[in-house]
Amino acid sequence: xSMTQQAEPAVGRPPASGPKQTDGRTxxxxxxxxxxxxxxVGVFLGAVAVLVFxxxxxxxxxDGSSMANILYQSSTIGIMxxxxxxxxxxxxxxxxxxxxxISSALTASMLSYQLxxxxxxxxxxxxxxxxxxGAFNGWMVVRTGLPSFLVTLGTFLILQGANLAVTKLVTxxxxxxxxxxxxxxxxxxxxxxxxxxxxxxxxxxxxxxWLVFAALATWVLLRTKYGNWIFAxxxxxxxxxAVGVPVNFTKITLFMLVGFGAWFVxxxxxxxxxxxxxxxxxxxxxIYIAAAVIGGCLLTGGYGSAxxxxxxxxxxxxxQQGIVYAGWNPDWFKAFLGVMLLGAVLIxxxxxxxxxxx
Amino acid sequence: xNDNKPQGAVLQDSAPAPDGPLVELRGAGKSYGNIRALxxxxxxxxxxxxxxxxxxxxxxxxxxxxxxxxxxxxxxxEFLVDGTPVxxxxxxxxxxxxxxxxxxxxxxxxxxxxxxxFFLGSEMTKGPWPVRRLxxxxxxxxxxxxxxxxxxxxxxxxxxxxxxxxxxxxxxxIARAVYFGARxxxxxxxxxxxxxxxxxxxxxxxxxxxxxGLGVIFITHNPHHAYMVGDHFSVLRLGTLELSAERxxxxxxxxxxxxxxxxxxxxxxxxxxxxxxxxxEELPEEGxxxxxxxxxxxxxx
Numbered sequence: 001x002s003m004t005q006q007a008e009p010a011v012g013r014p015p016a017s018g019p020k021q022t023d024g025r026t027x028x029x030x031x032x033x034x035x036x037x038x039x040x041v042g043v044f045l046g047a048v049a050v051l052v053f054x055x056x057x058x059x060x061x062x063d064g065s066s067m068a069n070i071l072y073q074s075s076t077i078g079i080m081x082x083x084x085x086x087x088x089x090x091x092x093x094x095x096x097x098x099x100x101x102i103s104s105a106l107t108a109s110m111l112s113y114q115l116x117x118x119x120x121x122x123x124x125x126x127x128x129x130x131x132x133x134g135a136f137n138g139w140m141v142v143r144t145g146l147p148s149f150l151v152t153l154g155t156f157l158i159l160q161g162a163n164l165a166v167t168k169l170v171t172x173x174x175x176x177x178x179x180x181x182x183x184x185x186x187x188x189x190x191x192x193x194x195x196x197x198x199x200x201x202x203x204x205x206x207x208x209x210w211l212v213f214a215a216l217a218t219w220v221l222l223r224t225k226y227g228n229w230i231f232a233x234x235x236x237x238x239x240x241x242a243v244g245v246p247v248n249f250t251k252i253t254l255f256m257l258v259g260f261g262a263w264f265v266x267x268x269x270x271x272x273x274x275x276x277x278x279x280x281x282x283x284x285x286x287i288y289i290a291a292a293v294i295g296g297c298l299l300t301g302g303y304g305s306a307x308x309x310x311x312x313x314x315x316x317x318x319x320q321q322g323i324v325y326a327g328w329n330p331d332w333f334k335a336f337l338g339v340m341l342l343g344a345v346l347i348x349x350x351x352x353x354x355x356x357x358x
Numbered sequence: 359x360n361d362n363k364p365q366g367a368v369l370q371d372s373a374p375a376p377d378g379p380l381v382e383l384r385g386a387g388k389s390y391g392n393i394r395a396l397x398x399x400x401x402x403x404x405x406x407x408x409x410x411x412x413x414x415x416x417x418x419x420x421x422x423x424x425x426x427x428x429x430x431x432x433x434x435x436e437f438l439v440d441g442t443p444v445x446x447x448x449x450x451x452x453x454x455x456x457x458x459x460x461x462x463x464x465x466x467x468x469x470x471x472x473x474x475x476f477f478l479g480s481e482m483t484k485g486p487w488p489v490r491r492l493x494x495x496x497x498x499x500x501x502x503x504x505x506x507x508x509x510x511x512x513x514x515x516x517x518x519x520x521x522x523x524x525x526x527x528x529x530x531x532i533a534r535a536v537y538f539g540a541r542x543x544x545x546x547x548x549x550x551x552x553x554x555x556x557x558x559x560x561x562x563x564x565x566x567x568x569x570x571g572l573g574v575i576f577i578t579h580n581p582h583h584a585y586m587v588g589d590h591f592s593v594l595r596l597g598t599l600e601l602s603a604e605r606x607x608x609x610x611x612x613x614x615x616x617x618x619x620x621x622x623x624x625x626x627x628x629x630x631x632x633x634x635x636x637x638x639e640e641l642p643e644e645g646x647x648x649x650x651x652x653x654x655x656x657x658x659x
Contacts, residue, residue, distance in 0.1 A: 144364050223491040225481045228470075235467035242461060243534075244450055244479035302469045 039296030040308035046294070046344050047311040050318050052311055058326035066325055073202070073315025075210035076265060080309055082210075082217050083261040084252070085292035085309040089221070090254045091234035091301030092141060092148035096133070096155035097258050097282030103159050103267030104130045104275040109176040113222070115324030118185040119182040122304075127263045134259025159263065160282060167278035182275040192264070193272035194322055206268055212311070217306035236303030289315055290337070294344040315340060378441055378572045380512060380542050381457065386435035387597075388421050395421045396597045398435065402590075403542055403573040408564060410576045410584035413594035413619050419577050422594065423544050426575065427459035428452035451532050458540035460531045462547045468520030472512060475519045476501040476534050500537075508533040508563055525556030529563050543572045549583050561586050581614045593617060 012263030035041055054061045061067070071177030079095060087094055094100075104126045112122035133155065140151045164174065171177060179185060195202045220228035229250045233239035270276055274328045320335055322328075380404040386398040396418040403409050407618040413419045425437060428446030436443050439455050439494060448460070464476045477497050484493040490545075498515050507511060511527050514643045519527055528548045533541055544566065550556040564587050568574050578584050591608060593601040593616045601608075601616045 219491075223494075225483060225490075225492065228474055228478065228481055228492065231470050232467050235469045239461075239467050240478065242449060242459070244453060298469075302467065308552070 007175045009019060011165060012350045024119055027348060034254050039303060039305045040311060042347050043295050043308050043311040043315070043344060045316045046347060047318070050315050050322070050340070054318060054322035054326065057234045060325040061322060064319065068203045069202050069231060070317050070321045071207045073321050075206040076268065077203065077287060077316050078313030079206065079213060079264050080261045080288045081291035081295070081309040081313045082213050083257040084288040085295060085297045085304060085306060086221065086230060087254045087258055088289070088292050088299065089301060089304040090230045090251060091237065091253065092251060093243045093289065094137060094148065094258045095152040095285050096137065096159055097262055097288055098286075099159040099163060099281040100130060100212070100259065100262035101134055101266045101284065102163050102276060102278065102281035103133065104263045105270040106163055106176060106278055109179055109269065109270055109276050110167070112182055113177050113179050114170060119179060119188050123188060126266065127260070128231065129258040130263035130266070131256050132259070134256035135252055138255030140247040141255070142251050149209060163278045171199050174278050176276045178274045180269070185271070188267070189271040192267045211242070211263070214306055214310045221306050226250070228260070231302060236280070236302070271308055287316065292343050294341060373571070374384065379431055380504045382438040384436040386437055387430045388425060389433050389512055390578040396425075399594070399599050400602065402591055403575055405456060405541070405573050406568055406571050407589040408568050408576050408587050409590045409592065410578065411592050412578060412581060412584055412589035412613070414579070418597040419594055420546075422451060423459065423546055423575070423577060426452070428457070429632040436484070444551060446579065456539055456541035457544065458535035458538065459544040459546065460528065460548065462537055462550055464555060466527055466531060469518050471516045472519050472522070472530060473501040473515040474499045476504070476530060480538055493537045504533050504537045505530065508566055509534070523556060525552050525559045528552075528560050532563050532567060536567055536570065536572065540572060542575065544577070546577050547579065549578060549580060557583060580608065581617045585610045585613055
């Protein structure tokens with residue numbers, strides 16, 4: 001390196017593009033380490049650890065039907081955790097997702113019952129209402145620029161209040177009427193809440209939907225334009241806008257996707273229990289967010305996967321049922337969850353730091 | 359914007375460049391309410407030339423690029439692209455006219471891989487609609503090829519762009535703008551946060567872009583960097599043009615003096631001389647500043 005400064009001005013030569021293949025500064029990292037850098041690997045190991053733990057401490061878990069039960073429990077969390085995770089990768093939260101599930105179920109149930117319509121009418125209207133709630137959240141967030149935490153906290157309170165008040169107004173009760181003998185119920189139950197046998201074990205249909213949605217979400221996230229935009233609006237909104245990514249469209253549709261998830265889980269609740277308790281759903285939104293975070297999604301957006309939250313939800317379902325099978329007091333569930341959440345986040349952090357260090 | 363032009367087409371577009379300026383401002387200005395941020399600015403950008411815009415903080419540089427890149431509209435004067443008056447309402451419109459802006463910190467999404475950043479907003483796809491998907495192999499290959507054409511060699515296009523150095527990131531953003539058919543490249547202080555060597559790398563790419571026939575608007579604080587690659591220099595001060603000179607009309611020293619508020623410094627010199635410890639020998643006298651000083655608010659050049 002000579003010290004003579006190239007002072008001659010305006011010598012614009014194109015940089016010599018050497019024929020060398022690599023810049024030779026990055027050593028190839030071992031495959032194991034590169035694998036660990038993926039967002040879903042930490043949670044996968046965590047899920048395996050929890051599974052092994054309960055297989056050892058709670059013998060009933062080894063039974064096929066309890067495994068099906070655990071998967072069912074996981075799927076009701078997992079179906080919602082997926083759109084919540086996508087939204088989180090897109091840089092936003094939705095605190096209203098828990099009560100939105102109940103709002104959707106209430107809409108379908110009360111509309112069908114009070115007007116004596118085919119339940120499918122209620123199902124469709126509930127879908128529209130859920131998407132509209134999502135669109136409202138998204139529109140408010142992109143329009144006002146307020147943090148989605150505040151906007152959806154508002155929606156959360158509105159929906160929580162409206163769920164109770166409207167239900168009491170319409171039915172005179174805190175729960176809706178049983179709709180199991182109405183037209184189209186059996187058909188809808190088949191779609192949302194049926195079971196099928198695999199080797200003598202009854203598996204709920206939601207498990208299948210959960211995995212189908214997860215596969216779809218993964219494909220969209222990694223292989224489509226829209227997925228690219230999700231990462232971009234979460235990673236750096238202004239850059240994304242400057243290069244022509246439709247930021248507002250992406251964010252609003254992500255909120256609507258959460259609405260879709262809420263609708264689906266709401267319909268499942270309705271058609272498996274025939275009636276809806278209007279006060280439920282509070283607190284569920286944090287479970288979904290926790291499953292997404294445990295699944296390796298970055299709370300601040302721009303990083304994550306759709307497979308990670310699948311394992312995250314599985315961990316939740318496993319612990320929830322595992323405690324029961326182990327014969328412990330189920331009151332410990334939440335405490336256990338908290339420990340698990342912290343542990344998973346720390347492991348994720350450590351794994352990523354170690355694996356991505358250059 | 360999904361028609362991904364092959365790189366050859368871009369070159370052919372710009373090779374037989376017409377003599378007229380690609381972008382021209384005539385007495386352009388911008389007021390925010392009763393604050394006049396920019397007033398009477400003339401600027402021309404020709405194909406294959408680097409127009410440097412210099413100025414201190416608050417001189418109006420940002421307002422100027424925001425007008426040209428379509429983020430704001432001018433409130434006085436004229437803004438012409440290819441000789442026709444225009445008024446952009448979004449950056450997209452400016453992009454469609456071939457005016458691409460590389461912002462200092464807005465250029466990339468740090469956690470996304472290099473190739474995804476390269477094609478962000480203009481992704482290549484394949485397959486019919488329900489299963490239309492990213493053409494990853496083609497995008498990676500094209501990104502690698504384009505970066506190599508600009509002299510950037512990266513081992514791994516999968517690495518997050520945030521792991522690249524600041525200079526490399528700027529270069530990726532420049533290469534991206536060139537690939538997507540930019541005819542005019544606006545660079546907003548690309549060297550501001552960079553070290554000496556990295557600045558050199560960026561300057562090389564500015565020269566490379568110019569040699570590919572692009573008109574470059576290079577906004578900077580640094581007269582040394584500007585003088586390395588510039589063909590025309592405009593110095594802004596307090597929202598007006600203080601200097602507009604061709605390379606042949608001005609030397610680096612003079613440019614530096616203008617940049618540093620030379621005229622003011624000269625006036626201050628006498629005062630400073632009375633303060634012990636301030637070396638005034640190096641400061642210019644008013645008479646030293648011989649370069650043509652632009653007269654604001656008149657359509658010259």
